[in-house]
Amino acid sequence: MAPVIEKPRPIVVSGPSGAGKSTLLKRLFEAYPNRFGFSVSHTTRAPREGEKDGVDYNYTTKENFLKMVDEGGFIEHAQFGSNLYGTSVQAVKNVADQGRTCILDIEMEGVKQVKKTDLNARFVFLQPPSVEVLEKRLRGRATDKEEAIKERLAQAEKEIGYSKTPGVHDQIIVNDDLEKAWQEFKAFCVPDDQ
Numbered sequence: 001m002a003p004v005i006e007k008p009r010p011i012v013v014s015g016p017s018g019a020g021k022s023t024l025l026k027r028l029f030e031a032y033p034n035r036f037g038f039s040v041s042h043t044t045r046a047p048r049e050g051e052k053d054g055v056d057y058n059y060t061t062k063e064n065f066l067k068m069v070d071e072g073g074f075i076e077h078a079q080f081g082s083n084l085y086g087t088s089v090q091a092v093k094n095v096a097d098q099g100r101t102c103i104l105d106i107e108m109e110g111v112k113q114v115k116k117t118d119l120n121a122r123f124v125f126l127q128p129p130s131v132e133v134l135e136k137r138l139r140g141r142a143t144d145k146e147e148a149i150k151e152r153l154a155q156a157e158k159e160i161g162y163s164k165t166p167g168v169h170d171q172i173i174v175n176d177d178l179e180k181a182w183q184e185f186k187a188f189c190v191p192d193d194q
């Protein structure tokens with residue numbers, strides 16, 4: 001009988017804006033360059049010079065995009081300007097088919113959507129030590145305007161509230177000390193290399 005090769009389960013990383021997702025994911029990709037991947041998004045915008053279909057984006061028509069929405073093909077989708085963008089369930093499966101663990105860096109609504117699919121994902125939540133610390137980090141990052149910071153903090157309260165629902169996450173990592181959070185994050189994402 002042919003050996004059953006198990007496909008790597010996708011990992012859903014969520015947490016309030018400023019919790020440290022980008023910081024930890026950057027480290028993860030640097031430490032394990034061939035092990036992880038991001039899914040290729042769909043878009044209705046035209047390809048720009050040098051962009052490749054299926055690599056930079058899956059380019060599609062508005063009609064086809066909306067059909068996929070109706071069929072439940074997207075984990076999340078949004079409109080920016082007059083263009084539609086989305087992460088399809090199939091795009092996540094394609095990463096697993098290439099033998100890589102697909103990383104989904106998404107927010108609460110996306111997490112709920114993934115739970116409705118057959119992706120069999122693992123869920124990790126990055127939690128700031130407190131909302132006060134989160135506010136300091138968002139200000140320290142100096143990338144957001146005052147209005148955006150207020151919105152992010154309000155959203156953070158909702159995300160943290162939802163994260164307390166039993167069974168939603170496989171692990172919650174409090175990002176207080178970065179080194180400690182990194183060790184926990186690495187252990188979750190690469191359990192066979194500890």
Ligand SMILES: Nc1ncnc2c1ncn2[C@@H]1O[C@H](COP(=O)(O)OP(=O)(O)OP(=O)(O)O)[C@@H](O)[C@H]1O
Pocket residue numbers: 015016017018019020021022023024137138140141175176177178179181
């Ligand atoms: N443990 C930590 N201690 C102190 N500062 C930290 C820690 N972790 C991250 N930071 C800093 O907090 C800020 C927010 O982190 P980061 O940009 O990684 O958050 P994020 O969750 O990716 O946010 P977004 O979802 O908005 O992209 C950054 O300036 C980062 O350097």
